[in-house]
Amino acid sequence: MNMRVEIREPVLALRAEWMARPERRVRLLRRSIRALSIRRLFFGGRIDDLGRLPRYALLAFLGVAALWLPVAAYLHLAPVRFTSSVSLILPGSGASNSISLSEIGQASSFATSPYASPSLSPTVTYKRLLASQRVLAAAAARLGEEGALDEPRVRLVDQTGLVIFEMRGDGPEDAQARAEALTAAFLADLEALRRDEQTRRADSAHAAIADYESAVAEIRRAITRLQRDSGLSSPEQYAEIVRDREALAARLRDLEASLQQTASRVASLETVLGVDAPIAAAALKLHADPEFRALAAAMSAASAELAAARGEFGERHPVLVQARDHYSGTLGQMEARAVALTGVSVDRLAGTIDLGAEGARASLLSDLVRLVAERHGLAEERAVLGEKLEAADARVTGLMEAAARLDDLKRDYQVAEAVFASALARVDTSKADLFASYPLVQVLERASLPDSPSSPRTLIAIVAGVAGTLCLLVALALAWLRRPVIDWLIRKVTSA
8 A cells, every 4th residue: 555655646746747837748649640750650759758658558458458358258248168079099900811712722801000101191081081061961960950060179199099079069968969979970971981982892893703704614615615626634634645655655665675585585495496486386296296206106116127227237138128118108107197287398397307305305395485475475465555656646646735725724714713713702801801991990988078168268268368468568668668779779780
């Protein structure tokens, strides 16, 4: 109270002095506005010139009124509104799955993390979707209102997958209902977008699958035609035919070696025995006949008798002649029997009728005959195998082009079938991945029920008015003091 009195008395005394001196009396406009120069307006008056005080007071009053009238109007006229907030979160991990089809192929599906691409942000996408007119209209329809709701205030939390949006209402329950309706409309729209994406992908995939199926059927028909025309069922069958041909060729080579070996043994025996195989066979046949053996024994006795007679008698002695006639008769009988048994002429049998067929010689003769028969069999078998080999070579050559074409068709068919099966599997796996383009979103915090209004904000309005008033007063004080400040700046610039 004493400080107020001490400040007030000098002010009153100063006011009385001004009123006593008309030339110093305070006026709102001491001169015409046209008389004011630009220098006067720029530099201002003296600091101790209190004649400027009314103008500054008027400016201060007008400025304060301009600041506080909107604040007062806001506090008294702004409707009371409540705000409900909802927190959504987007999980950041991806998902993958794989299907292996035995002997056909493999289908895999992989969904990357929604934050893997630096150029795309699902939170920003969802922020725009929350504010879209379609979602706002759907939320209004859920509330039974016409048109669309007001845009929510959406806030993204950096370095997280959080999306927080706020909805205003006339009351706590109204704000909460609007937030819940917007949440439901947003989630329903996301589901609709995902279904639309799946439908479009499925339509595109089915068109591609139809092409794959047509390609598989065409290759299958080409394979059937080739199998019918060539008689070749598979490349494996051709490989089996080639293997059989190689086995036949190997068998023929082995048979050639056996035939050469047998022929060498026959030649050796013929050289050792001094007879060929037919004569050896005839000798064996003759000495196997009992009558021929008896004649051979008689001829041996006659030969011995002839030799004894020659040693004792002359050429014309009756005993020698009788012995010679007996020997000749017995030899004639043997030759006649040999020709009858073997069918070989006497000339070829000459020197062999008296061959011994007993002991080791008989065994060698038997081996010679056996080897000759074996050689004949091997030769016949070689001829048959040669014909078979020629036929096999002709078949291999004739089926070579068809086998190559069939192998290409089989490979194309396997590739087409694998692509077709993989496409079918991808369609099935893509149905399970619903969050490839629109990541999964979960409601972290449901719509809150506000317990206090969010507007008007009395404290903020008052703080803003006070801050504006202070800024205005500071600006007027700087305008009052601008002349010495400007002079000081001019002196600094001049001295520099």
